[in-house]
Amino acid sequence: MKPPRFDYVAPRSLDEALGILAEHGEDTKVLAGGQSLVPLLNFRLVRPAHLLDLNDIPGLDGIRVADGRLVIGAMARQRAVETSGLVRERCPLLADAMPQIGHVQIRNRGTVGGSLAHADPAGELPAVVAALDGELVLRSARGERRLAPDRFFVSYLATAIEPDELLVEARLPVAPARTGTAFVEVSRRHGDFALVGVAASVTVDDGGVCTAAAVALTGVGPTPLAARDAARALVGVKPTPAAIEDVGRRVAAPLTPDSDLHASSDYRKHLAAVLTRRALTRAAARIAEGDLTGERR
Amino acid sequence: MNERSIRVTVNGRTYERTVEVRKTLADFLRDDLDLTGTHLGCEHGVCGACTVIVDGAAVRSCLMFAAQVHEHEIHTVEGLADGERLNPLQEAFHQHHGLQCGFCTPGFLMTLTCFLRECPNPTEAQVREAISGNLCRCTGYKNIVAAALAAARTLGAAARS
Numbered sequence: 001m002k003p004p005r006f007d008y009v010a011p012r013s014l015d016e017a018l019g020i021l022a023e024h025g026e027d028t029k030v031l032a033g034g035q036s037l038v039p040l041l042n043f044r045l046v047r048p049a050h051l052l053d054l055n056d057i058p059g060l061d062g063i064r065v066a067d068g069r070l071v072i073g074a075m076a077r078q079r080a081v082e083t084s085g086l087v088r089e090r091c092p093l094l095a096d097a098m099p100q101i102g103h104v105q106i107r108n109r110g111t112v113g114g115s116l117a118h119a120d121p122a123g124e125l126p127a128v129v130a131a132l133d134g135e136l137v138l139r140s141a142r143g144e145r146r147l148a149p150d151r152f153f154v155s156y157l158a159t160a161i162e163p164d165e166l167l168v169e170a171r172l173p174v175a176p177a178r179t180g181t182a183f184v185e186v187s188r189r190h191g192d193f194a195l196v197g198v199a200a201s202v203t204v205d206d207g208g209v210c211t212a213a214a215v216a217l218t219g220v221g222p223t224p225l226a227a228r229d230a231a232r233a234l235v236g237v238k239p240t241p242a243a244i245e246d247v248g249r250r251v252a253a254p255l256t257p258d259s260d261l262h263a264s265s266d267y268r269k270h271l272a273a274v275l276t277r278r279a280l281t282r283a284a285a286r287i288a289e290g291d292l293t294g295e296r297r
Numbered sequence: 298m299n300e301r302s303i304r305v306t307v308n309g310r311t312y313e314r315t316v317e318v319r320k321t322l323a324d325f326l327r328d329d330l331d332l333t334g335t336h337l338g339c340e341h342g343v344c345g346a347c348t349v350i351v352d353g354a355a356v357r358s359c360l361m362f363a364a365q366v367h368e369h370e371i372h373t374v375e376g377l378a379d380g381e382r383l384n385p386l387q388e389a390f391h392q393h394h395g396l397q398c399g400f401c402t403p404g405f406l407m408t409l410t411c412f413l414r415e416c417p418n419p420t421e422a423q424v425r426e427a428i429s430g431n432l433c434r435c436t437g438y439k440n441i442v443a444a445a446l447a448a449a450r451t452l453g454a455a456a457r458s
Contacts, residue, residue, distance in 0.1 A: 001340040001341070002319065002321075002324075003319040003321075004319070005299065005319060006318070006319060007299065007318075008299075008301070008318035008319075008362070008364055010364070010365075034360050034361060034362075035342060035357075035360055038321075038341075038342070038359070038360040038361070038362075039341035039342050039360065041319075042321075042340050042341050042359070043341065051318075053364075053365065055365060079354070102430070103345070103429055103430025104355065104408075104411075104412075104427065104430060105345065105348055105355045105356055105357050105408065105430050106342065106357070106430065108354040108355060108356050109354075109356050109357070109360065109361070189429070190426065190429040191429050191430055
């Protein structure tokens with residue numbers, strides 16, 4: 001239960017970090033909050049020659065709005081995002097998901113970039129980015145590229161990040177007016193990884209007719225699943241219980257989740273339908289609440 | 298580079314040590330500083346026994362390296378009491394039988410120390426959520442919750458007086 005030997009380097013600048021990755025990327029692990037990587041090191045499931053610690057690089061943990069996007073620095077601690085008024089106001093789906101990640105001690109260290117780069121198939125943040133069709137910004141000594149979630153998430157614990165690249169930012173669209181969001185999940189115990197989780201966002205016009213809807217699931221496959229076609233069924237109609245129920249059915253129908261110790265494939269499929277309904281119902285209710293109190297733009 | 302020199306403040310006292318870079322903060326506290334009040338249960342971030350406070354935030358000391366706390370400030374369970382006198386949270390654990398075997402207690406105390414600072418007047422549900430990242434294998438949660446609520450009352454009364 002002790003990590004294997006490694007060389008440790010804690011650069012003070014992004015350029016320095018990218019230089020190290022350009023040279024040693026193949027046998028380097030990047031240490032952000034360490035809440036997933038350090039257990040893997042302690043178990044000796046990973047044995048990197050080099051450990052590149054990002055914690056001493058200033059400026060990677062910003063939370064800001066630019067170009068209609070909420071821009072989250074990769075090293076922003078999950079707890080900082082959870083308690084950010086800007087996040088709650090501009091990207092409420094992200095705020096909804098945060099308290100469901102691990103426990104507060106985990107979120108105090110754990111980072112947004114770390115969770116995304118770790119790409120756990122039951123993680124909450126990948127589903128949020130997939131639902132909102134956010135952008136993942138990768139930097140290397142060669143330059144920068146921005147990937148959509150469909151291209152970023154490759155498989156179980158696997159992303160498109162090249163060995164010389166670093167995830168530096170996640171860019172999420174700011175929620176339009178009259179938008180409601182919800183993140184719901186079922187897990188064995190509070191703080192455990194979700195058996196299934198659903199991220200949902202609903203936007204309506206003045207008449208209460210849905211103009212945009214998004215649903216993404218975690219825990220039902222190797223990568224987060226954006227159920228775009230199913231969510232589209234809500235567009236053009238009011239988010240009534242019947243319409244929402246229909247989306248739940250459409251979301252679950254094509255799924256073939258794995259069975260494991262915690263839940264059978266059938267149960268996960270059942271949860272996908274039920275949790276989609278709950279998430280959309282809560283999201284739609286929040287628009288109404290917002291209108292009533294005038295809290296939302 | 299397999300060793301690092303660090304300077305760290307623990308419970309108000311500054312220590313300078315050279316550490317192997319793969320040494321966790323938990324092992325550093327216990328083995329290098331002899332602060333064995335921080336307990337190690339699972340060593341992979343699940344049980345919460347090793348919870349300490351780094352720069353004001355409760356964290357798992359088994360999931361950080363000692364090399365990462367250079368120039369940072371740490372509080373451990375040893376810093377709670379004033380000599381022989383227990384602090385209000387410790388006293389509440391004592392009064393409400395909030396510990397049985399005691400192994401998990403340091404982690405609970407450090408988690409609750411931070412929680413009661415952020416949420417001085419909690420509901421029982423909030424306390425239960427706050428301690429959800431700490432496991433007690435004696436399963437004595439009921440009395441831990443009672444102790445936390447009692448401590449909040451004591452601290453609240455002290456703040457008002």
